Amino acid sequence: KQEVTQIPAALSVPEGENLVLNCSFTDSAIYNLQWFRQDPGKGLTSLLLIQSSQREQTSGRLNASLDKSSGRSTLYIAASQPGDSATYLCAVRPGGFKTIFGAGTRLFVKA
Amino acid sequence: DAGVTQSPTHLIKTRGQQVTLRCSPKSGHDTVSWYQQALGQGPQFIFQYYEEEERQRGNFPDRFSGHQFPNYSSELNVNALLLGDSALYLCASRSRRIPRGRASYEQYFGPGTRLTVT
Numbered sequence: 001k002q003e004v005t006q007i008p009a010a011l012s013v014p015e016g017e018n019l020v021l022n023c024s025f026t027d028s029a030i031y032n033l034q035w036f037r038q039d040p041g042k043g044l045t046s047l048l049l050i051q052s053s054q055r056e057q058t059s060g061r062l063n064a065s066l067d068k069s070s071g072r073s074t075l076y077i078a079a080s081q082p083g084d085s086a087t088y089l090c091a092v093r094p095g096g097f098k099t100i101f102g103a104g105t106r107l108f109v110k111a
Numbered sequence: 112d113a114g115v116t117q118s119p120t121h122l123i124k125t126r127g128q129q130v131t132l133r134c135s136p137k138s139g140h141d142t143v144s145w146y147q148q149a150l151g152q153g154p155q156f157i158f159q160y161y162e163e164e165e166r167q168r169g170n171f172p173d174r175f176s177g178h179q180f181p182n183y184s185s186e187l188n189v190n191a192l193l194l195g196d197s198a199l200y201l202c203a204s205r206s207r208r209i210p211r212g213r214a215s216y217e218q219y220f221g222p223g224t225r226l227t228v229t
Contacts, residue, residue, distance in 0.1 A: 101153030
């Protein structure tokens with residue numbers, strides 16, 4: 001059974017700091033891995049999608065890596081800003097139709 | 112280009128009642144999935160619809176049912192509401208056709224419906 005774990009559960013950093021969010025999954029047989037951002041009480045915004053054959057994806061200040069063999073992904077945020085404060089969710093798509101999410105990392109960037 | 116839309120935004124129901132939530136997929140998408148997100152948790156997969164049929168179901172009881180219409184929009188119905196059904200209900204859509212250059216699809220989520228059961 002596929003399980004997704006995100007560490008840390010919460011993180012508070014000063015503005016300008018570079019940071020890394022971690023995601024681990026128990027079964028390496030996945031089609032893709034997706035990172036989402038969720039603001040309080042809101043829906044999910046897709047940040048990056050990494051196909052199973054890819055090692056990383058970049059968008060602006062965000063970089064996500066994928067190591068399928070070890071069941072790990074990291075989301076790197078460069079030069080963090082107060083507007084980056086949100087919950088970041090990692091999700092994997094194993095076989096079938098469902099997507100399995102971690103519980104998220106709550107990020108607070110202090111001005 | 113409208114994204115995924117959901118209605119209503121918020122809903123308050125009493126235990127034992129029934130509720131219907133609605134979702135319109137992003138333009139060009141034909142597949143809709145529903146998720147339940149309890150406070151402080153990640154979304155949990157409820158089921159997915161395409162071609163007007165339920166294709167896969169997560170670990171949810173039969174009180175949760177759905178429907179997809181010919182225009183690809185979808186409804187989620189929950190009967191005999193329990194206090195534990197209070198959550199944010201998210202709808203996600205995608206196209207069954209994998210984009211050129213990609214190996215798999217990307218899901219797009221709606222803003223969600225906040226259901227409170229009292």
